[in-house]
Amino acid sequence: MTDRTSTQSYRTERFKAFVxxxxxxxMTLLILPLMESVSDAGAAKLTTFEFLAEHTGQLMSFLLSFFLIANFWMGHHRQYDEVTAITRPLLLCNVLWMATIVWLPVPTAMLGQMDTDPLQQVVYIGTLILTSVATLIARAYLLRHPELTTASADRIRHGAAAxxxxxxxxxxxxGLGIAIGPVGYFALxxxxxxxPLARLVLRLWRRQADVG
Incomplete structure (x- = not known):
C-alpha cells in the first residue's frame, strides 16, 4: 500500500511564494545589526568615515551573506521552476533549506561584530554547507521521482554536480579557516x-556509470 504521507502533494504556487x-x-534581517550600529554611531557623534572604518567587518559580512542568500535563492528558483508538485518529503527538504537561510543572519552578525575563532567559522560556513546539502537531497529525491518535475534527468544531474x-x-x-585562521572567509x-569542479564531478559520475 502506498504511503499517503509521501504521495500527498501541495500547490507549487503557494510553496514558491512562501519560500x-x-x-x-x-535578507532583511541581515541589515538590522548595521541599523543598530548606525544608531550607536549617531549617539557617539561619529562621522560617516569613522563609522565606515569602525564597522568595515559588519559591512563586509552583510554584503557576503546578502550575496550568498541571493545566489541560493536564484538556484532554488531555477530548480523549482520546473517542479510540478510538492510532496511531503520534498517539503521537508525545503523546510531544512529554509531553516539554514533564516539562521544565516545569526552567524553573519557574529562574523561582523565578534573576533574570529574556529567555532565561529564552523557555524557560518557550516550553515552554508547545510544549505547546499539540503538542495542536493532535494535533487536526489527528484531524480528518484521524475514525475514531479518537467526537468530532464540530465539537467537535474548537472544541478546535483554543482x-x-x-x-x-x-x-x-x-578547513583552511580552522587551520590558518580568518583566511577561511576569503577562501570562499x-x-x-x-x-569547473562541477563539470569534473559530472564526468566522474558518467565514467562510473559507463564502468558499471
Missing part, C-alpha cells in the same frame, strides 16, 4: 571554481 517570503525576511562542487569548496574553505572565493 520567497522566507528568503526576503532573512551542489557537490559547492559543498566540497565550502568544506575546503572551512574558491566558489569561483564551482563550474
Amino acid at each position: 520567497d517570503a522566507v528568503v526576503a525576511i532573512a 551542489d557537490v562542487a559547492t559543498i566540497v569548496l565550502f568544506a575546503i574553505a572551512l 572565493l574558491l566558489l569561483l571554481f564551482t563550474g
Whole structure:
C-alpha cells in the first residue's frame, strides 16, 4: 500500500511564494545589526568615515551573506521552476533549506561584530554547507521521482554536480579557516571554481556509470 504521507502533494504556487517570503525576511534581517550600529554611531557623534572604518567587518559580512542568500535563492528558483508538485518529503527538504537561510543572519552578525575563532567559522560556513546539502537531497529525491518535475534527468544531474562542487569548496574553505585562521572567509572565493569542479564531478559520475 502506498504511503499517503509521501504521495500527498501541495500547490507549487503557494510553496514558491512562501519560500520567497522566507528568503526576503532573512535578507532583511541581515541589515538590522548595521541599523543598530548606525544608531550607536549617531549617539557617539561619529562621522560617516569613522563609522565606515569602525564597522568595515559588519559591512563586509552583510554584503557576503546578502550575496550568498541571493545566489541560493536564484538556484532554488531555477530548480523549482520546473517542479510540478510538492510532496511531503520534498517539503521537508525545503523546510531544512529554509531553516539554514533564516539562521544565516545569526552567524553573519557574529562574523561582523565578534573576533574570529574556529567555532565561529564552523557555524557560518557550516550553515552554508547545510544549505547546499539540503538542495542536493532535494535533487536526489527528484531524480528518484521524475514525475514531479518537467526537468530532464540530465539537467537535474548537472544541478546535483554543482551542489557537490559547492559543498566540497565550502568544506575546503572551512578547513583552511580552522587551520590558518580568518583566511577561511576569503577562501570562499574558491566558489569561483564551482563550474569547473562541477563539470569534473559530472564526468566522474558518467565514467562510473559507463564502468558499471
